[in-house]
Amino acid sequence: MDASKEGARLIIVCGLPGSGKTTYAMDLEENLRAVRLAPDEWMTALAIDLYDEDSRGKVEMLQWQFGQRLLALGLVVIIEWGTWAKSERDTLRLKARTLGAAVELHYLSAPVDVLFDRIQRRGREEPPIGQDAMLRWLEIFQVPTSEEMELYDQVYEFNSK
Secondary structure, three states, rough: OOOOOOOEEEEEEOOOOOOOOHHHHHHHHHHHOOOEOOOOHHHHHHHOOOHHHHHHHHHHHHHHHHHHHHOOOEEEEEEEEOOOOHHHHHHHHHHHHHHOOEEEEEOOOHHHHHHHHHHHHHHOOOOOOOHHHHHHHHOOOOOOOOHHOOOOOOOOOOOOO
16 A cells, blocks of 8 residues: 555654654654654653653553544644554554554664664763663564565655755
């Protein structure tokens, strides 16, 4: 299936911290006139600890409820949660399809030393993310396989700035 330039579309931006998800998703947001849902930004605005997993889950649930409403209205929605697990990506994809939306998966990756360097340079996390955490996350993260990627619509290409 090919995603069209018009109509409801869910774009899932998937990757580990430091992979460039936010920069990439912001570029998509601007170029596609989309609505980007990013829990870190909402949590920061509400003075919620970024490591509070319970609150993160609630923010993501609220964002997904809002996202579904936007998809039902025919808009383009970008989910920038990292979506580390295939099951999480599957849930988003299947629900968006029931709403008549095209669904794209954009996977971003980088070598572990690059991820760690980017995280250190941005310095947003408190406490700072250590290299041991990055290595644990690499083990947990479920990289999308070619079989999984086939479940999604073709990525609509746009001309970046």
